[in-house]
Amino acid sequence: MSEITNEIKKRRTFAIISHPDAGKTTLTEKFLLYGGAINHAGSVKGKATAKHAVSDWMEIEKERGISVTSSVLQFHYGGYCINILDTPGHQDFSEDTYRTLMAADSAVMVIDASKGVEAQTRKLFKVCVMRHIPIFTFINKMDREAKDTFDLLDDIEKELGIATCPMNWPIGSGKEFKGVYDRQKKEVELFSDTHKGTSVGEVKKLDANNPELDWILDTQARVTLEEEIELLDGAAAEFDQELVSQGELSPVFFGSALTNFGVETFLKHFLAMTSSPLPRMSDQGEIDPMTEKDFSAFVFKIQANMNKAHRDRIAFMRICSGMFEAGMPVYHIQGGKDVRLSQPQQMMASERKMIETAYGGDIIGVFDPGIFSIGDTLTTSKDKFTYEGIPTFAPEHFARVRQVDTMKRKQFVKGINQIAQEGAIQIFQEYNTGMEEIIVGVVGVLQFDVLKYRLQNEYNVEIKLENLPYEHIRWIENKEINLDKLVGTSDMKKIKDLKDRPLLLFAHEWSIRMTLDRNKDLKLSEFGQS
Numbered sequence: 109m110s111e112i113t114n115e116i117k118k119r120r121t122f123a124i125i126s127h128p129d130a131g132k133t134t135l136t137e138k139f140l141l142y143g144g145a146i147n148h149a150g151s152v153k154g155k156a157t158a159k160h161a162v163s164d165w166m167e168i169e170k171e172r173g174i175s176v177t178s179s180v181l182q183f184h185y186g187g188y189c190i191n192i193l194d195t196p197g198h199q200d201f202s203e204d205t206y207r208t209l210m211a212a213d214s215a216v217m218v219i220d221a222s223k224g225v226e227a228q229t230r231k232l233f234k235v236c237v238m239r240h241i242p243i244f245t246f247i248n249k250m251d252r253e254a255k256d257t258f259d260l261l262d263d264i265e266k267e268l269g270i271a272t273c274p275m276n277w278p279i280g281s282g283k284e285f286k287g288v289y290d291r292q293k294k295e296v297e298l299f300s301d302t303h304k305g306t307s308v309g310e311v312k313k314l315d316a317n318n319p320e321l322d323w324i325l326d327t328q329a330r331v332t333l334e335e336e337i338e339l340l341d342g343a344a345a346e347f348d349q350e351l352v353s354q355g356e357l358s359p360v361f362f363g364s365a366l367t368n369f370g371v372e373t374f375l376k377h378f379l380a381m382t383s384s385p386l387p388r389m390s391d392q393g394e395i396d397p398m399t400e401k402d403f404s405a406f407v408f409k410i411q412a413n414m415n416k417a418h419r420d421r422i423a424f425m426r427i428c429s430g431m432f433e434a435g436m437p438v439y440h441i442q443g444g445k446d447v448r449l450s451q452p453q454q455m456m457a458s459e460r461k462m463i464e465t466a467y468g469g470d471i472i473g474v475f476d477p478g479i480f481s482i483g484d485t486l487t488t489s490k491d492k493f494t495y496e497g498i499p500t501f502a503p504e505h506f507a508r509v510r511q512v513d514t515m516k517r518k519q520f521v522k523g524i525n526q527i528a529q530e531g532a533i534q535i536f537q538e539y540n541t542g543m544e545e546i547i548v549g550v551v552g553v554l555q556f557d558v559l560k561y562r563l564q565n566e567y568n569v570e571i572k573l574e575n576l577p578y579e580h581i582r583w584i585e586n587k588e589i590n591l592d593k594l595v596g597t598s599d600m601k602k603i604k605d606l607k608d609r610p611l612l613l614f615a616h617e618w619s620i621r622m623t624l625d626r627n628k629d630l631k632l633s634e635f636g637q638s
């Protein structure tokens with residue numbers, strides 16, 4: 109096996125998803141602790157340091173104390189090279205989060221044991237399902253009073269439509285939390301406080317038949333455990349690696365990230381069950397990192413003005429095959445020419461650092477002089493293939509944008525186009541009006557504030573936003589449809605995107621069905637392709 113293939117095989121690239129506050133940051137930090145990337149828990153958790161240092165260009169983020177941007181962390185553990193794609197925790201920035209999922213080979217879903225599946229998880233999950241990537245569940249905060257374990261699993265199965273397979277089983281919760289039972293090894297991992305989770309502690313494991321357990325678990329706890337395991341063995345889906353790989357079965361683990369309990373067990377199992385970088389679809393068929401020798405990558409995120417003084421843009425790309433070397437020329441398919449990727453960088457724990465080499469599975473950020481768009485392909489292959497585009501996620505809020513000072517039209521058009529190109533907003537036009545009447549669509553309302561702030565600060569343009577009542581957007585798939593003859597509803601509006609593709613906006617969901625009923629040939633899609 110070549111050195112490059114060997115390196116790629118070691119890669120595990122996954123996204124961590126959760127509803128805000130479920131414990132994503134805490135779990136990530138504990139992973140880093142086990143990987144030796146940090147030696148004391150608490151250094152990443154200080155939200156004011158790590159996450160914000162990456163994106164201190166945006167005052168809104170600081171003001172509101174939320175994390176807007178996603179970051180990528182790399183560390184090593186047990187012979188693996190792990191890339192974690194952290195995703196913004198605030199629901200208002202879920203479009204970026206959605207895109208980040210496009211760069212991952214699997215997802216770890218963190219669920220708060222006292223809450224179960226929450227809104228944010230549900231949305232992100234849809235994207236994972238769409239991509240058929242494996243999903244691993246970590247049910248967190250077992251040291252707090254939790255919902256009934258069977259109810260939690262039911263919740264995941266019903267809400268997310270995926271089968272679950274508990275790999276271990278909690279014994280009690282909250283003050284009565286004693287540990288977890290490993291179903292395969294039939295042993296109990298005992299809960300203990302590892303210095304409030306600040307260091308890697310000793311974990312005590314006892315065989316289920318060990319009499320010592322009688323000292324630790326009272327009769328009631330033992331009976332409950334036995335009954336629950338019996339019920340589980342009869343009712344739950346069996347572990348099936350094939351189904352896990354297809355994203356149809358989610359292995360479930362229980363623990364408490366804060367106290368460091370169950371984290372290493374989860375990490376070990378998860379790394380063994382998830383896959384190395386997966387093949388990706390291109391216009392010339394599947395590109396498999398195990399057979400494709402040449403470098404290839406696609407851009408999944410663009411971040412502007414990370415350093416306000418330099419007005420730079422960073423394009424984040426997922427390497428899909430081969431090896432990357434700093435300064436090497438690569439062909440930019442959409443631009444139609446060779447480019448040198450300069451200032452390649454990676455996030456290591458909490459700092460940005462320049463890198464010399466990277467391999468399939470890795471995420472790198474490169475300096476972007478304004479030539480890249482989301483979804484672009486770069487490769488050194490003679491075949492010049494293009495990776496499948498990244499879907500445009502349906503915005504849920506719309507507003508009409510007007511310039512306050514029409515003299516600044518040029519800056520306005522440039523600014524709004526650039527911000528749209530980064531994928532922070534989507535812009536649309538009404539039929540029969542010029543660029544002065546623009547409709548902006550966003551996934552979360554906070555993005556309107558970001559748009560206003562950035563146009564003002566970076567382009568010196570003041571805008572007024574008039575909220576529109578629409579909440580649903582559908583791209584018209586069959587282009588031959590005569591728009592003038594379309595029989596719509598009173599709450600429907602026809603618009604087009606920047607590529608002149610026709611779209612429909614609706615205020616109510618039922619109007620979509622009604623419109624489809626009234627126009628039998630009409631085909632609508634929730635996702636556009638970028």
Ligand code: G4P
Pocket residue numbers: 126127128129130131132133134135153197248249250251252363364365366367
């Ligand atoms: P997020 O990234 O998903 O938004 O969640 P984060 O890790 O920031 O955790 C949210 C809160 O939940 C934090 O408390 C964190 O300490 C707590 N937490 C995380 N895992 C566990 C766990 O296993 N058990 C318990 N009991 N709590 C947990 P906070 O008070 O909001 O922040 P802080 O004051 O601790 O920094």
